Amino acid sequence: MSSFLFSASFNMLIPELPSYLTSLGGAEYKGLIIALFTLTAGISRPFSGKLTDTIGRVPVMAIGSLVCFFCGFLYPVLTTVAGFLLLRLFHGFSTGFKPTATAAYVADLIPVKRWGEAMGIHGLFFSTGMAIGPAIGSWITSHFSINVLFYCSSVFALLSIAILMNMKETLRDKQRFHPSHLKINRKDIIDTRALPAAIITFLSYISYGAILTVVSDWSLHLGVTNKGLFYMVFTIASLLIRFLAGKVSDRHGRIIVLKVSLSLLIMALLAIGFAKSAVGLLAASSLYGVSTGMLSPTVSAWTVDLGHPEQRGKAMATMYIALEAGIGLGALLAGWLFIHDLKMIPITLYICAGITSLALIYMQINFPKNKQTRQSY
Known part of the structure; x- marks a missing residue:
């Protein structure tokens, strides 16, 4: 529930x-809306990973929600383009902290044989927030104002923090915070055991950064008046498959599920680019939701499989660094290719489909069979 509200x-x-x-006069900086957010999220991952493994899962989750709480009040105050972009940079710390600690918390609670199912259930709630949030946001803005949206x-975020206050810490050897915990060396940044999962995450999430940047304009062009509807459709579709996909990956292995999902993601990106109507776009968004x-x-779950039990925070941070880098690069790519020219949106999506194909090729070369990937310690 905390993740749902945070999302x-x-x-x-x-x-x-x-x-x-655009209303502030910064239309040419649309690509930075997501890119700056993901930049600080990625930069903060090594810190959040180390803190998750030292001071505890719950405090790190709280930090992420607190950032969202403060940012909502600052958006109406910083009303220049520079102020807005600076705030987007700060806002990114939220997703740099909370998801890393939450994933480690879930892995602590759940038996190893049900990690896929557990990640599916957690993703169910996080994705519900992704589905409801944009639709609510567009409704609030159209009926009230953008400032009311920021306050909401x-x-x-405040409700998300309230739930965390009643959650029991799962880190057994919890330490008091000390400034030395913020000292990061090379070994703290990347968990090399989790690199295969990070590579797949990076290549597949480039498309997500691009979609976040262009889909609002593409939706309006195709006749979808509620800009949050695309997000709602693809997220509802993802909700219906997450729980099942997690259980299948527990029983039959992560590799086969990843290969199928990457294939569907490629088809979904091509379908979104080929869409000629609102119905076509929403149908493609549902396929995109199933794949994601x-x-x-x-x-x-694969990241948890590959990482060491005592360094789950670092393993998850490695995967999320790749996620943020992918989203940020995708947003920059889309912002560079598309500013006002709608004809460039399909081309952007086709390029993203090609990049996602590289992830599928990587899986096929390095994991030709659906072999066991869980480490033993």
Whole structure:
């Protein structure tokens, strides 16, 4: 429930931010809306991973929600283009902290043979926030104002923190915070055991950064008046498959599920680019939701499989660094290719489909068979 509220808090802003930035006079910086957010999220991952493994899972989750809480109140204050972009940079710390600690927390609670199922259930709630947030955000903005939307985002984040206060810490050897915990060396940044999962995450999430940047304009062009509807359709589709995909990956292995999900993701990106109507776009978004609904819990469980039990925070941070880098690069790519020219949106999506194909090729070369990937210690 905490993840649901946290997810809704920052996702409800996404459909409205491109037009809001345009109203401030910064239309040419649309690609930075997501890119700056993911930049600080990625930079903070090594810190959040180390803190998750030292001071505890719950405090690190709380830090992420607190950032969302404060940002909601600052958006109406910083009303220049520079101020807005600076705030997006700060806002990224939220997803740099909370998901890393949450994934480690879930892995602590759940038996090893049910990690895929557990990640699917957690993803179910996080994705519900992704589905409800944008639709609510567009509705609030159209009926009230963008500032009311920002304040509502803060309220959701505050409720997320309230739930965390009643959660029991799962880290057994919890330490008091000390400034030395913020000292990061090379060994703290990347868990090399989790690199295969990180590579797949990076290549597959480039498309997500591009979609976040262009889908609002593409939806309006094809006749979808509620800019949050695309997010709702693809997230609802992902909800229906996440739980099942997680259980299948527990029983039959992560590799086969990843290969199928990557194949579906490629088809979905091509379908979104080929869409000629609102119905076609929403149908393609449902396929996109199925593919990401299969991919997300499986790659999270695979990361836990590959990492060391005492360094789950670092393993998850490695995967999330790749995720943020992929989203940020995708947003920059889309922002560079598309500013106002709608004809460039399909080309952007086709390029993303090609990049996702590289992930599938990597899996086929390095994991030709659905062999066991879970480490033993």
